[in-house]
Amino acid sequence: MSPSKPSGASRRPAKRRLEKLQNPDKPVRRERAGAKKHRAKVSDQWQSYRSHHQQVALDSLRRLLRRPLATLMTTLVIAIAMVLPAGLYVGLNNVESVSQGWDGAARLSLFLKFSVDDRAAEELRARLANRDDIASAEYISPAAALEEFRDRSGFGEVLDQLDSNPLPGLIVLSPSPANSQPEQVNALRDALAELPEADLVKLDMEWLQRLGQITEISRRVTLALAIMLAAGVLLIVGNTIKLAIENRRDEILVVKLVGGTNAFVRRPFLYMGFWYGLFGGLLAWVMLVGCLLWLGGPVRQLAGLYGSDYTLLGLGIGDTLLMWFSASALGLLGAMLVVGRELRAIEPK
Incomplete structure (x- = not known):
């Protein structure tokens, strides 16, 4: 009795095992294809996330520019709060620059x-x-x-x-x-x-040592004033964002009814606080530069009477960037302190 030939169903597993032995890289190619697909999906998500942030930032900026007077008033208050400690800081730098030009050796x-x-x-x-x-x-x-x-x-x-x-x-x-x-x-x-x-x-040189101590006290006073004014900026931005949320309450309710999350609704108001802070920092820098230009002429004339060519020192590039960054961060932080609590109180019934 001759042996029976294997059926097609029994030959297929053997064929698959043979193909697996002959082509060991084939499963790896499938895994790489899946990884590429996953990476492409992550890239698409990041592109969508970035595009949405850009759209929200521009929309928040347009909303502020459509109300120029109200935006200018809030920005001006922030600028005044920023320019006061910055002006004291520049003044102390000029005093230290003048004192370093004198003979530092004790006699x-x-x-x-x-x-x-x-x-x-x-x-x-x-x-x-x-x-x-x-x-x-x-x-x-x-x-x-x-x-x-x-x-x-x-x-x-x-x-x-x-x-x-x-x-x-x-x-x-x-x-x-x-x-x-x-x-x-x-x-x-x-x-x-x-x-x-x-x-x-x-x-x-005792008088110069006293001047150094007075300068150190003034620097600490400037720091304390800067902290208090920074708290004032947080309050100003927070109240402004709170009013903006109340004005858009109906819009927020509609967005939440269609499934919008608090993070999605919060984003425009955070950008609004950022723009307020940035505009305030830029305006404070303009005001400070204007004051230095206004005082520059009399200071040069006074220095000339003492036989000196001294000119006022302003903010350097690093200090200017720090001023703008601090103002923007204060605006963003002021919005963050208010938005979360206000949005949790607005829920569709």
Whole structure:
């Protein structure tokens, strides 16, 4: 009895196994095709998402431009809140720039007793100049000091009426660069005050140190003012967005009835807050530049009277971009703080 031939149904699995052995890459090609299809789907979703954001942003911008007066009023309030701390910041930068142009080395004025004559003063000057912690020492005699005071004060006739010279001898000392730290300068001042010829030791750069402390206090005040005004911007933008939501309540109800999510409805109002902040930052920058141009001429004339070519410093590129970004972020944050709560309260019945 001859063996029966395998049927077609039994040959097909064997044929498939043979094709799988001969073409092991075929399933891989199917998986790659599926991955490409998935990537294409993700790309389409991203393209649609980006297109919708662009459309919503432009629509929000058109809505603001259709109400120019109301938009200008809100933008102007934001700009004023932004330009105040920015103006203080620019002012502090100019003060620091001016102070850096002065001689930053501390100088000590050693006032001698009236009993010290010129010869003893010169010997003391030479002895101090040889110290390692002193870079230079200059002696100003009482006669030279009186003559200099006569030339600068304009009280020559009054000084001629004096019976004697009221000014003492003076030695002006400059600490060495290696001993110019505040602690070292103060130690040098204490050591000079113990000299038997010394009557008074004065640190000439104390006023500049006081100016530095005043500048630091002003910088902290500016920061506190900026924080308070930023909170004001959040309130302004939040109230403006709240009114816009109330004006479009019916539109929001219709969108939610047809299946619109809160994220979909929230997007136009977030862009509206962003535009408010950006416009406020741009207007604040224009106002600040205008004020600097207005003050630039008088400042140059005043600097010229002191023999200086100083000009006002403005905001650099980095500070300008930071100002615009901060204003936009404040507008967006102010909208975010209001939109979510308001939209949750608007639900179709």
